[in-house]
Amino acid sequence: MQNTEQNNSTSCRVAITGMGIISAIGNSVEENLASLLKAETGIGSISQIETIHSENIKVGEVKLLNVELQSHLNLPKDNNFTRTSLLGLYAAKEAVKNAEIEDIKSHKTGLISATTIGGMDKTEQHLKQFETDAAVQKYINSHHAGDSTQKIADALGITDFVTTISTACSSATNAIMLGTRLIKAGQLERVIVGGTDSLSKFTINGFKTLMLQSEELCKPFDANRNGLNLGEAAAYLVLEAEPIAKKENKSILGYVSGYGNANDAFHQTASSDDGEGAYLAMQKALKISNLETSKIDYINAHGTATPNNDLSESVAIKRVFDNNIPDFSSTKAFTGHTLAAAGAVEAVFSVLALQEQKVFPNLNFKTEISETGLIPTTKLKPKNINHVLSNSFGFGGNCSTIILSKE
Amino acid sequence: MKGCYIHSAVSISAQDSFDAKSFDFKILENTVEKATAIHPNYRDFIPPAASRRMATGVKMGVTAAKRALQLANLEQPDAIITGSGMGCIEDTEKFLNSIIANNEEFLTPTPFIQSTHNTVGAQIALGLKCKAYNNTFVHGSLSFESALIDAKQLFQENEAQNILVGGVEELGKEFVDYVLMMETSSNQGIKVPFGEGASFFVLSSEPKLGAVNIHDIETISLASENDIIERMKVFLSNNNLTSEKVDAIIFGNNGDSFDSYYNNLASTLFEENTQLQYKNISGEFYTVSAFGLFMATKILEEQKIPSAMLIKNSFKKPLKNILLYNQFKGRNHSFMLISK
């Protein structure tokens, strides 16, 4: 790849100029914000997937059905969009519109999307029909993880640098990180970054085997938390080189000022007791941003509400911030854990926190975890917020952190 | 621009590439639909406690990675970056089939845990206790190239000196048959067997005597045949090269109708150049370009070209610059330029 404009040593800042989201708490940024401000969860009983576990789980479903999404997106009848692709394109389009991009080719633009489940929602329905049923064979080629990204790229007219990241639940954070790095390096001028994952029987049953799903609404950081609620969502940010955004008088929603990626290297699914991977990711992000820990005004935690994650993350936060723990909350009790999309969903919420100057509440919390004694922010809290740190951790020890800043 | 030197290259493939002394591989019989990898003895590389949960792809990836580190005399890389188009399809199929067969009851966690795309990168990190940067790309036939771009970028940022990069793909047992069925239903389909394998590289920003340098890499999501010619011209000129300076060009021909992309480039810009192919010896799969890079590295190191790879025009020594061009079904194009 060739550098586009400046190839000087002082790299430019990376501005966020647009965002889009579809989640259990709304089909747009505006609707998501309204739910966050009203402390209204989107988690409830499952309605769109038939599963024998329906009585024993709660999920964060996007309210729109596939047919509704298809009609919103004006797709032809014979399309082979999986739900992951539908959600992804829906949110990515909002992001591009929000960034007021008229001609996507006016700058060297890339797309980095994240997914874990890819086209699984269709594969799990049709696997045993693929051999004989011509009507569903179109979904054979939509199974692989890159398919949703390609569809989004084609629909948006992005033809050059397009890729997909899958590091389990930290995927979208890594997409934001890579996009930011490529702009800083002058490899891209603009990049759309984020992630998409639909609910599926596959993940519902997978987390069931791990006994990690709560039958109730999840309680992040609570002593009596007993597991997560799965969710589905897609969210994207438009990142642009600051000089370009300024030259075009774009309204800048915030900046990606820090990022860090590390591996816990402890266990395939569990986080270490000392939260080493999380600790390293946060430290790296702080170092890149050149910010003291005291400058972080809000942490949007990973906070899945599994016994293991929340304890490990709490330990890591205490190691990084010592006795000056910033306001923190997990917004997973609003949306459910949206897997590969989570990092992008929470990046959108972090930008909203910067814009609204409010810490969003950690729902369903009552009692602190005795080992760490950390108490999240449980009521909507107005305050000066200049820098937000957002964590995303995944299976395989993949830990990533980004820092988003107002100025 | 920092260098990106290949300090070691290891490949498990349908050929005896893992242990081979000679790389004069033979063409795979095209009557075979699936070309399984020739597997090394995994027990030599993976402790039983770890390997008991590993499917084919994870074993191949972890083993190729371990050998690449050994050959480069490196204990801990500064980053681990992998690519896989289909990911851990074997365990995905296993878990999916038990959901279907048992109607969501009595499911065990292991195939689910091992089905996530980042399992190979994670297991390498776990085995090494490597807490460094770790990333996995899953973008079809650009999965491996994306990993390389990420690695080159880390060198550029001074975030790493040695990086383990690899591409891995396993055939699996079921899904591949549906893909094959669709391919063979049209006479425009892929003519080489479907394959599998893992190719891993230790890349370094530090030069080493005789090491091959990955000069440049570019990926293009969507382009017409004519666009590709124009983009290739720009790619060459960005690297201060003309087509005469390219000692060999390696194409990703697989016999399907989209080979026209290669033929078009071959007959315009590279008419006089040594033209090579590799999918006739490896089979086709999403991260096969990593095998292509492995072979290109061996060609430069040994100054020999396996006759099975030669499409057109003989070669002259010294072989210095090799260009690789791959695409899949007319999209996800990649250019790679390496030299010694």
Added chain:
Amino acid sequence: MNELKLELKEKIIEQLNLEEFTVTDIDDDDALFGDGLGLDSIDALELIVMLDKDYGIQLTDPKEGKEVFQSITVLANYIAEHRTK
């Protein structure tokens, strides 16, 4: 009881893919987790499924497993007492 113990050893070896073990390598009182057989938390989940599927015993909390999976003897006693199939 000895039959059940042998059955359990065979099942554990097969289910957990412990290729390097045979039934004679596992003593009735060996610790299954940690230093003994070296099983881990994922194996515990596998064994919970085995209890449910083969003996009709449902454990809902992975922590319960820790007590039950101490050794072949403890596990066999527990199954004998609680099995529904």
